[in-house]
Amino acid sequence: MNTLMLALPGSDAFAGRLSELTGIPLGRVESHRFPDGEAYLRVESDCRDRSLVLVCTLDRPDDKLLPLIFLADAVRDLGAVRVGLVAPYLAYMRQDRRFQQGEAVTSRTFAGLLSRYVEWLVTVDPHLHRYTSLAQIYSIPNRVVHAAEPLAAWIKAHVDRPVLIGPDEESKQWIAAVAERAAAPYVVLRKVRHADGTVEVSSPDLAAQRKRTPVVLDDIVSSAGTMIETVKPLVAAHMRPPVCLAVHALFSKAAEEKLRRAGAGRIASTTTVPHASNAIDIAPLLVPAVKEFAL
Numbered sequence: 001m002n003t004l005m006l007a008l009p010g011s012d013a014f015a016g017r018l019s020e021l022t023g024i025p026l027g028r029v030e031s032h033r034f035p036d037g038e039a040y041l042r043v044e045s046d047c048r049d050r051s052l053v054l055v056c057t058l059d060r061p062d063d064k065l066l067p068l069i070f071l072a073d074a075v076r077d078l079g080a081v082r083v084g085l086v087a088p089y090l091a092y093m094r095q096d097r098r099f100q101q102g103e104a105v106t107s108r109t110f111a112g113l114l115s116r117y118v119e120w121l122v123t124v125d126p127h128l129h130r131y132t133s134l135a136q137i138y139s140i141p142n143r144v145v146h147a148a149e150p151l152a153a154w155i156k157a158h159v160d161r162p163v164l165i166g167p168d169e170e171s172k173q174w175i176a177a178v179a180e181r182a183a184a185p186y187v188v189l190r191k192v193r194h195a196d197g198t199v200e201v202s203s204p205d206l207a208a209q210r211k212r213t214p215v216v217l218d219d220i221v222s223s224a225g226t227m228i229e230t231v232k233p234l235v236a237a238h239m240r241p242p243v244c245l246a247v248h249a250l251f252s253k254a255a256e257e258k259l260r261r262a263g264a265g266r267i268a269s270t271t272t273v274p275h276a277s278n279a280i281d282i283a284p285l286l287v288p289a290v291k292e293f294a295l
């Protein structure tokens with residue numbers, strides 16, 4: 001099928017790389033914000049009878065969702081026959097139940113909304129905790145790509161005698177997968193998140209790991225509170241400066257600086273969310289799924 005890729009603002013680099021790897025041409029979208037904050041979008045490429053791949057990583061999702069919906073609707077209006085979404089980072093997966101009475105289960109609403117505007121979805125390691133698959137909330141066909149392989153390859157290439165450290169039970173799924181591929185041991189800690197937003201992580205027994213380099217691995221770093229609390233006992237135990245590794249580098253304001261002050265060594269992440277720590281190119285992993293849906 002005649003296919004075209006378009007990037008939403010903030011996803012240009014990722015879309016460029018994916019276009020290069022898939023051979024799907026990258027079209028042009030003009031966009032800006034009016035002085036009152038409303039979004040303006042104009043598709044400069046011909047969409048008629050084409051299969052469209054929209055690329056939009058969904059960190060800071062509240063700013064990105066409306067332009068994405070506008071673009072999905074516009075390309076269909078301009079004659080596209082199929083519209084899919086590559087969202088290297090998929091937002092709103094963590095509010096997967098009502099933790100306190102009255103809360104909105106935003107994961108469900110967000111999924112319902114996206115499912116109405118695009119016909120397929122490709123993403124990288126969404127935060128599946130209480131949901132076991134995206135199909136529980138997304139009604140469209142989807143492919144989930146796992147970053148375990150490139151994370152393990154990066155660890156093998158850059159870390160001397162690694163021991164992987166997972167901050168909490170949730171992280172065990174990806175810690176175990178990466179550790180196996182990196183042929184490294186792993187330790188999973190216990191995290192308690194208090195109502196005021198503070199995070200407490202139980203101190204592990206690290207005696208057996210003293211001669212190794214700790215690699216703290218999590219799917220998401222946002223406030224970095226979880227990583228900071230995980231790094232603290234490692235620093236207190238006089239281990240080597242912990243390498244901090246994330247799939248999705250959301251890093252809210254000052255988070256990276258705080259993590260460094262807590263004693264982190266190298267901080268690295270995949271390219272799902274643009275950030276200075278990006279060191280692991282994830283785009284090649286998405287190629288088969290994108291081709292399967294779009295071509």
Ligand code: R5P
Nearest residue numbers: 218220221222223224225226
């Ligand atoms: C937990 O549910 C996730 O796996 C991450 O541990 C969490 O989102 C990290 O958030 P923060 O950096 O704000 O502690």
